[in-house]
Amino acid sequence: MMAAAQAVKAVMLVMTVAVCRAVPPTAPSQEELSKAQNYLSEFFSDVGVSAPDTVRRSSLDSFEDTLRKMQGFFGLEVTGQLDTNTLAVMDRSRCGVTDVARYGYFDGQPKWDKTVITYRITQYTPDLSQSDVDATIANALKLYSDVIPLDFKQIDSGTADIMILFKPREHGDFAPFDGEGGVLAHAYSPGEGHGGDTHFDEDENWTLTSAGSNLFLVAAHEFGHALGLAHSQVQTALMHPTYQYVNTVGYKLPDDDRQGVQALYGVRVSSDQPTAKPKPPPRPEPEPVPDRCNRNLIFDAAASIQRNLYFFKDGYFWRRSSFWGGISTRKIPSVWPGISKVDAAYEYKRQNTVIFFEGDRYWGIRGNTVLPGYPKPLSDFGFPSSVTKVDAAVHVSFISRTLFFVDYKYWSYNERRGKMDRGFPKFIHREFPGIGPRVDAAFENGGYLYFSYGSTQTEYHYQRRRAIKTRLNKEWMDC
Structure with a gap:
């Protein structure tokens, strides 16, 4: 069943991470320690960890333990030491969501409560023709409509459930892109307002091949987030937090992703099949949480x-x-x-x-x-x-x-x-x-x-x- 990264609301896609065996470590520089501290703070800790030469023993243990989590997640040799292969993984462009997984869905397990989801592309990329973009987006969404009882409809005006655009740098949502080769795209989980909206970094080279960033694969990953899926630790899953090109001819949703999205929405069945819905994975009863969207919200x-x-x-x-x-x-x-x-x-x-x-x-x-x-x-x-x-x-x-x-x-x-x-x-x-x-x-x-x-x-x-x-x-x- 789906093993996913920590549930959070906004999601960004990433580049390929190599799986390899660590070489014996050499003493890292202060710059490398600082880089590692920032990386682990961003992706493997709730508030961050400190580099080992700047903290007491208790925090050093926390740094090493967190580093081991990161190494295990990416299939590296788990040493707790800042070796060259670990630094190489940290140097890769990647997703902005933490990789410490607990559930396969976002906080509160949000999902669309309708059977027809509208989408609108408000700004296109000049890298591809408009017709190619339309067809590719439709095919990426079809991966999901083939296996769950949702249909997707493109509209040309007004506000859609999923608003899609291609734009570089600052684009109006407090999450600016960082230029070519870094964050490729991000999407919001289902909900009102920005919920489901999907944005692509126009500084990337969007293609339909193995060169540049393949729009079909990136869009399919992001639409998984727009439907409520977080990241998966299954390396062959579409929702694994690393981008790597695969042949898109005849591409179908991998089993891990299919099981996860069907647990949210049920199974699309043909007229001669009985309706079935897999039992969702068990999880603790959620505790009441303050409403962060309350207009009268007061911070402590x-x-x-x-x-x-x-x-x-x-x-x-x-x-x-x-x-x-x-x-x-x-x-x-x-x-x-x-x-x-x-x-x-x-x-x-x-x-x-x-x-x-x-x-x-x-x-x-x-x-x-x-x-x-x-x-x-x-x-x-x-x-x-x-x-x-x-x-x-x-x-x-x-x-x-x-x-x-x-x-x-x-x-x-x-x-x-x-x-x-x-x-x-x-x-x-x-x-x-x-x-x-x-x-x-x-x-x-x-x-x-x-x-x-x-x-x-x-x-x-x-x-x-x-x-x-x-x-x-x-x-x-x-x-």
């Missing part, structure tokens, strides 16, 4: 951690990857045991540490590991005894200050000196005009600070002390 906390955005709410967190823009959902204690809720959070990169606040205590985190000696009392930061909870925190790196927000005031903490700056606290509305009287959550992204108060959020230019624009919190949630 938010933080930018190792280039990804984390949003905390009622014991859960949503992780938005900077690489592919998708959203994953986890319970806080499942990643950081002993922490049930996060009131505020920030990352201090100079020490490779993340600080979580809950009530009158705080924790130091590195990767998935709670550092020894925690939790500690808020008073260690220099707060008066009257402060029993931090509402929000954000680190401003170019001044090496962390800003703490409590009720209607804020403090400025000098990280290098390890003490509060003089003259604080100050009133928020006086020092940060335009963001409101209080702050529920704060984070840095792309050089701007973002302050949430209630269900709205203000983008803020710190140097100019000016509010740029406001948005709803849920606009970060791919709704």
Whole structure:
């Protein structure tokens, strides 16, 4: 049955990964260690791991264990060492979805609740004729309609269930492409809004042959995601997270992919066959999760951690990857045991540490590991005894200050000196005009600070002390 990568919402296709035996390792350079840290953080860990020469023994073990997972996934010799063949795999262009698998479907097992799915191609590639693109897209969708009771209909105007386009770089969905040879395409799982939408990187060379990127194979993979399939660890499966060309003449959906999509939608049968539907694979009853698409969504906390955005709410967190823009959902204690809720959070990169606040205590985190000696009392930061909870925190790196927000005031903490700056606290509305009287959550992204108060959020230019624009919190949630 289908073994798939961790369920997440936005998906991107990848290039071929060789399966080979590792050669004896040589001492990796600092650049290679950094590359490995970023790779494992992005694809094999919920919050990331640290390179071994920058962390304590507990995090070193986490790095090696995570590296072993990655090596096993790709059929490499499992050594836990950063050898040349492992680095070669990391150098390949690849999918933006993590490869740590649990289920074969996305969170909540989304699927289309209709039998006719419409699609529309709004922008074509000049690499192929429009008629060739139309025929290829139709044939890729036919792989699925041949085996499940869904039909696909192309429309030429209006909004379709699956909107398809070819466009380079930034194309309007917070997940810009990266140029030729990197990410080939991505698709969203079934649902409203962006759900099912499929985008192809126009910087690629789209073909119908073994040269360049074969549109039929790439589209067929992406439409699997648009129907609700995540990645499979079966190397011969269409949904395996590596692109490799195969002969497309007479191509049929491989067994692993067929079983997975039929478990979602049932089996297409002819008139002389009895209707049958395979029993879906067993899975635990889902626990209630906060509705991230609620227009009135209020964050408990938010933080930018190792280039990804984390949003905390009622014991859960949503992780938005900077690489592919998708959203994953986890319970806080499942990643950081002993922490049930996060009131505020920030990352201090100079020490490779993340600080979580809950009530009158705080924790130091590195990767998935709670550092020894925690939790500690808020008073260690220099707060008066009257402060029993931090509402929000954000680190401003170019001044090496962390800003703490409590009720209607804020403090400025000098990280290098390890003490509060003089003259604080100050009133928020006086020092940060335009963001409101209080702050529920704060984070840095792309050089701007973002302050949430209630269900709205203000983008803020710190140097100019000016509010740029406001948005709803849920606009970060791919709704």
